[in-house]
Amino acid sequence: MTILERIKEVKEKSKKRNFNQRYDLIINLKYLDLKKTENKIDEIFVLPKGTGKETAIIFFSDTTKKMEDCKIIKSSEIEKLGKNKKTAKKIIDQTDFFLAEPKLMPTVGKYLGKFLAPVGKMPKPVVGDVEKMIKNSKDAVRIVVNKQPIIHTIVGSEKMSDNDVEENIRTLLNFLKSKLPRGKNNIKNVYLKLTMGRPTQLEVDLHGQ
Numbered sequence: 001m002t003i004l005e006r007i008k009e010v011k012e013k014s015k016k017r018n019f020n021q022r023y024d025l026i027i028n029l030k031y032l033d034l035k036k037t038e039n040k041i042d043e044i045f046v047l048p049k050g051t052g053k054e055t056a057i058i059f060f061s062d063t064t065k066k067m068e069d070c071k072i073i074k075s076s077e078i079e080k081l082g083k084n085k086k087t088a089k090k091i092i093d094q095t096d097f098f099l100a101e102p103k104l105m106p107t108v109g110k111y112l113g114k115f116l117a118p119v120g121k122m123p124k125p126v127v128g129d130v131e132k133m134i135k136n137s138k139d140a141v142r143i144v145v146n147k148q149p150i151i152h153t154i155v156g157s158e159k160m161s162d163n164d165v166e167e168n169i170r171t172l173l174n175f176l177k178s179k180l181p182r183g184k185n186n187i188k189n190v191y192l193k194l195t196m197g198r199p200t201q202l203e204v205d206l207h208g209q
Contacts, residue, residue: 003169006192006202007162014197021195022053023156023165025172029149030188032180039181041145044097044124048171049164050139052157057137058091059130060100060108060123070099070134075107082111089115097137098123120144143176151176158194173204 001009007023014021032039057070064072073081081088092115100108100123108116108123116122120142126133141153155172156165173190180186191199 001203003202003204004162004166006200007165010192010194010197010200011158011162014194017196020053021158021197022051022154023158024193024195025151025153025155025169026191026193026199027151027153027173027176028188028190029145029151029180029186031182032145032149032186034145034147034149039145041143041151041179043143043179044137044140045143045172045175046136046140047155047168049156049160049168051141051154052160052164053154055097055138055140056095057097057099057134058095058123059126059134060098060104061130062104063101064130067131067134069138075104078104078107079111082115085115088112092116092119092121095121097121097140097142099126099133099137100124101126120146141172143172155192169202 010023034040058073059067059070060073060075060078062075066072081091098108098116098121102125105123105125113122124133141155143151143153145151153172155168169192173187176187177183187204190202190204192202193199
């Protein structure tokens with residue numbers, strides 16, 4: 001079956017839920033020595049058709065007072081937040097991306113790193129066009145390969161068209177082929193699932209993809 005046919009099958013076999021389920025892509029990797037820093041990945045990848053859901057973003061900044069599509073947290077609030085474990089974890093659970101001015105990275109690490117690092121949400125330093133980076137993050141997912149040779153990421157939602165979800169999947173796989181040290185040979189297999197559904201293996205042509 002093609003990727004498009006698998007998407008249709010996953011949707012048809014899924015029970016109807018009272019919320020907009022997301023499509024999750026699970027990519028198992030092989031021949032990847034994660035003891036080597038150069039083999040690790042931590043990228044904010046912009047999906048061509050977006051994620052199909054609202055994306056919550058927090059920007060740690062002392063120079064930006066207001067920015068559309070994200071919440072601003074000043075340095076004076078970081079230490080206070082770090083001392084309130086319950087509030088910090090609640091905010092982290094509700095936020096998809098954290099961005100920060102480079103000068104605030106040490107402060108964030110000191111007070112919030114213990115909460116952010118374990119869930120792979122340490123902020124990305126913003127260099128250059130802040131507004132553009134925040135805008136791109138609205139349609140992005142974070143691709144992380146750190147301790148385990150596996151990638152689990154969102155590639156769309158039920159409300160999106162099957163063709164848009166397919167384009168997101170293909171674009172993401174092409175990105176990984178260019179990013180991984182051995183390209184397509186580092187990809188063992190690929191699975192697709194809806195939030196509450198079972199994984200279905202995609203018969204991806206990694207040579208012609």
